[in-house]
Amino acid sequence: MIKKYYITGDAHGDFSRFKNLPKEVQQDPEVAIIILGDAGLNWTLDEHDAQIKNMLSKKYAFTIYCVRGNHEARPSDVHDMLLEYDHDVGAHVWQQKKWPRIKYFKDFGIYHFGNYRTAVIGGAYSVDKWYRLERGYRWFENEQLSPDEMRDCKFYFNTAISNKFDFVLTHTCPISWEPRDLFLASIDQSKVDKSTEIFLEEMKDELDWSVWLFGHHHDDRLVRPHVEMFYNDIDKLDDIMENWQKYDKTGQVDWWLKKDPWFYTEEKKKN
Numbered sequence: 001m002i003k004k005y006y007i008t009g010d011a012h013g014d015f016s017r018f019k020n021l022p023k024e025v026q027q028d029p030e031v032a033i034i035i036l037g038d039a040g041l042n043w044t045l046d047e048h049d050a051q052i053k054n055m056l057s058k059k060y061a062f063t064i065y066c067v068r069g070n071h072e073a074r075p076s077d078v079h080d081m082l083l084e085y086d087h088d089v090g091a092h093v094w095q096q097k098k099w100p101r102i103k104y105f106k107d108f109g110i111y112h113f114g115n116y117r118t119a120v121i122g123g124a125y126s127v128d129k130w131y132r133l134e135r136g137y138r139w140f141e142n143e144q145l146s147p148d149e150m151r152d153c154k155f156y157f158n159t160a161i162s163n164k165f166d167f168v169l170t171h172t173c174p175i176s177w178e179p180r181d182l183f184l185a186s187i188d189q190s191k192v193d194k195s196t197e198i199f200l201e202e203m204k205d206e207l208d209w210s211v212w213l214f215g216h217h218h219d220d221r222l223v224r225p226h227v228e229m230f231y232n233d234i235d236k237l238d239d240i241m242e243n244w245q246k247y248d249k250t251g252q253v254d255w256w257l258k259k260d261p262w263f264y265t266e267e268k269k270k271n
Contacts, residue, residue: 001030001088002030002031002032002063002088002089002113002114003030003031003114004028004030004031004032004236004238005031005032005033005034005113005114005116005236005237005238006025006031006032006033006034006234006235006236006237007033007034007036007169007213007230007234007235007236007237007240008033008034008035008036008230008231008232008233008234008235009035009036009037009215009216009218009220009229009230009231009232009233010035010036010037010038010039010069010215010216010218010231011035011038011039011040012038012039012040012043012071013039013040013041013043013052014040015052015055015056017232017234018033018059018060018234020234021234025062026059026060026061026062027060027061028061028062029061029062029063031061031062031063032062032063032064032065032088032113033062033063033064033065033234034064034065034066034067034113034169034237035064035065035066035067035215036067036069036169036170036171036213036214036215036216036230037066037067037068037069037070037072037122037124037170037171037172037215037216038069038070038071038072038171038215038216039064039066039069039072040052040071040072041053041066041072041102042072042073042075042078042104043071043072043073043138044138045073045078045079053096053098053099053102054099056099056102057099057101057102061101062101063088063101063102063103064101064102064103065089065093065103065104065105066102066103066104066105067105067120067122067169067170067171067215068104068105068107068122068123068171069122069123069124069171069215069216070123070124070125070126070140070143070144070171070172070216071126071140071143072140073140074107074140074142075094075104076094077142078094078096080096080097080098081094081095081096081104082094082095082096082097083106086103089111089112089113090111090112091106091109091110091111091112092106092109093105093106094106105120105122106120106122107121107122107123107145107149107153108120108121108122108145108149108152108153108156108157109156110157110160110165113167113237114237114238115166116166116167116237116241117162117164117165117166117167118165118166118167118168118169119157119165119167119168119169119207119209120168120169120170121145121153121168121169121170121171121200121203122145122170122171123143123144123145123171123172123196124143124144124171124172124196124216125143125144125172125192125193125194125195125196126139126140126143127184127187127192128187144193144195144196145196145199147195150195150199153199153203154202154203154206157203157206157207158206162208163206163207163208164207164208164209165207165208165209165210166209166210166211166241167209167210167211167212167213167237167241168203168207168209168211168212168213169213169214170200170212170213170214171214171215171216172196172197172200172214172215172216172217173197173200173212173214173216173217173223173227173229174197174200174201174203174204175194175197175198175200175201176201176204177214177223177224177227178197178217179217179219179221179223179229182217182218182219209226210226210241210244211226211227211228211240211241211244212226212227212228213227213228213229213230213240214228214229214230215229215230215231217229217231218231219231220232220233220259220260221259221260221262221263222253222256222259222260222263225244225247226244226247228240228259233259243255
């Protein structure tokens with residue numbers, strides 16, 4: 001039974017960050033690490049993926065859960081992937097029998113991490129799409145939710161028993177939170193498809209949530225109160241929730257310098 005949940009950002013097949021975890025965490029079967037998309041486990045869809053999955057399964061005892069990003073195949077499109085009920089998170093996840101401790105969330109769903117009721121929504125647009133296509137690199141046409149899937153996602157959450165969540169986990173973020181300073185100068189933003197970000201902006205206002213966590217933009221930041229961007233950092237869900245609850249009571253955070261020295265600029269303080 002999983003008792004401790006951690007969160008981290010895009011790995012793109014590089015899991016060297018796990019070496020920095022305490023040995024007791026690396027070998028604890030009651031630990032789970034959630035990757036906020038682009039894990040890099042269903043990328044080449046060949047022996048290279050299998051080698052990484054074998055390495056993770058042999059080296060670490062914890063379970064890995066993955067939000068789907070844009071630089072990876074949908075689990076439903078991966079050979080030998082099965083949709084199984086996971087008692088630890090109280091919902092169905094995708095997994096392969098050969099690697100039972102590597103699991104993938106559905107593109108949208110409600111999951112429970114301990115006492116935390118959590119909404120998960122995957123997918124994003126690849127800003128390097130044309131670069132990849134011109135050079136024959138892999139690109140996944142269904143990387144974003146389709147308009148019909150976005151409609152189904154809204155219906156799913158709006159008809160749930162409750163739309164109140166402790167956490168929302170997504171790969172990219174609502175469009176109003178985009179970190180424009182991290183945009184690649186070589187990319188013409190007028191040609192970037194913002195469908196997912198616009199959709200998440202709508203979900204941001206429709207869901208009742210406490211903390212929102214996302215990846216995709218390759219930085220570790222406190223975006224604004226109760227909103228965090230993840231990349232290399234690995235933090236406990238319990239600590240994240242405790243920190244923001246403390247913030248609500250005191251208006252201060254004693255961890256902001258380590259996490260994000262710029263959190264107290266006027267721009268970041270806006271809700």
